[in-house]
Amino acid sequence: xxxxxxxxxxxxxxxxxxxxxxxxxxxxxxxGVSFTTKEFDLGxxxxxxxxxxxxxxxxxxxxxxxxxxxxxxxxxxxxxxIPGGTLERGxxxxxxxxxxxxxxxxxxxxxxGSLAEGCDFAIxxxxxxxxxxxxxxxxxxxxxxxxxxxxxxxxxxxxxRCVRYAFERASRxxxxxxTLVHKTNVLTFAGDLWSRVVADVRAEFPDVxxxxxxxxxxxxxxxxxxxRYSVIVTDNLFGDILSDLAGxxxxxxxxAASANLNPAKTGASLFEPVHGAAHDxxxxxxxxxxxxxxxxxxxxxxxxEDEAAARIARVVxxxxxxxxxxxxxxxTARLLERL
Ligand code: IPM
Ligand code: MN
Numbered sequence: 001x002x003x004x005x006x007x008x009x010x011x012x013x014x015x016x017x018x019x020x021x022x023x024x025x026x027x028x029x030x031x032g033v034s035f036t037t038k039e040f041d042l043g044x045x046x047x048x049x050x051x052x053x054x055x056x057x058x059x060x061x062x063x064x065x066x067x068x069x070x071x072x073x074x075x076x077x078x079x080x081x082i083p084g085g086t087l088e089r090g091x092x093x094x095x096x097x098x099x100x101x102x103x104x105x106x107x108x109x110x111x112x113g114s115l116a117e118g119c120d121f122a123i124x125x126x127x128x129x130x131x132x133x134x135x136x137x138x139x140x141x142x143x144x145x146x147x148x149x150x151x152x153x154x155x156x157x158x159x160x161r162c163v164r165y166a167f168e169r170a171s172r173x174x175x176x177x178x179t180l181v182h183k184t185n186v187l188t189f190a191g192d193l194w195s196r197v198v199a200d201v202r203a204e205f206p207d208v209x210x211x212x213x214x215x216x217x218x219x220x221x222x223x224x225x226x227x228r229y230s231v232i233v234t235d236n237l238f239g240d241i242l243s244d245l246a247g248x249x250x251x252x253x254x255x256a257a258s259a260n261l262n263p264a265k266t267g268a269s270l271f272e273p274v275h276g277a278a279h280d281x282x283x284x285x286x287x288x289x290x291x292x293x294x295x296x297x298x299x300x301x302x303x304x305e306d307e308a309a310a311r312i313a314r315v316v317x318x319x320x321x322x323x324x325x326x327x328x329x330x331x332t333a334r335l336l337e338r339l
Contacts, residue, residue, distance in 0.1 A: 016279075093132060100262050103161075171205050293335065
């Protein structure tokens with residue numbers, strides 16, 4: 001059998017991004033997966049240097065890779081030189097929308113000592129619509145009568161493909177259950193669409209149980225009884241907020257991985273840890289690479305390298321060292337040793 005050589009675009013980005021990405025690639029190489037990389041200099045540092053965020057040509061080039069690995073994007077806290085939204089909308093969301101990465105898949109495993117110790121669940125977050133779509137505007141800016149609107153866009157097509165992905169995931173999960181999280185009692189238009197789509201799609205998956213929680217209640221359950229969840233499906237903004245909470249109760253954002261997926265594979269999918277650039281610890285060997293390594297596991301699954309993915313996942317799961325003591329290189333060395 002000839003081995004496939006995967007092409008990976010690498011956006012190390014800012015702060016600790018390049019450090020954790022390098023560690024993750026080292027681990028992927030160690031399990032014998034063949035790949036080529038091309039680095040893309042994008043993020044806050046690049047923007048501050050020459051004003052470049054992302055253009056159409058670079059986006060098209062990224063689309064052609066088998067996968068994109070991203071470290072972290074963003075300036076240091078307190079650095080006000082970059083207007084809010086420049087990189088978020090101009091780079092990260094532009095890739096999510098432009099490459100049609102319509103699912104943000106975030107699996108969580110409660111590590112020892114965490115509130116959700118031993119729990120396994122995942123959040124399937126719609127990734128191209130909702131309040132993130134950019135619908136809205138400002139009138140009479142700067143006056144006493146200023147108006148700002150920010151609509152939530154929910155299309156039947158967009159909701160359905162996300163919900164279907166959640167059901168597919170749940171049908172392969174240890175507990176076959178999907179929980180829709182929304183606020184149907186207040187956001188009645190969008191909530192009704194989401195509810196009807198879930199009711200329609202569940203008919204295709206008779207073995208998957210279905211539950212519903214309001215988003216505020218889900219915040220309580222995630223802390224007090226996370227065992228009730230297997231696959232949560234929710235809109236873009238609820239998914240953003242819930243996944244930070246889920247990261248916190250399962251052991252910290254240092255462990256949380258994410259996959260921005262185009263399940264239809266019409267272009268590259270993007271894999272990134274949920275954490276940020278943590279400029280305060282750059283170059284100190286203190287960044288925990290486990291979230292980036294777990295994101296690489298999701299990348300390998302997407303690339304069809306299931307065996308390699310499972311091998312790394314097992315070692316990450318059984319990892320018993322203290323990342324705060326071992327540091328980036330220590331954690332990486334231990335992972336390599338155990339593989
Ligand atoms: C995330 C981040 C992004 C989001 C920001 C950086 C735009 O918080 O990936 O969760 O809101 O989606
Ligand atoms: Mn977030």
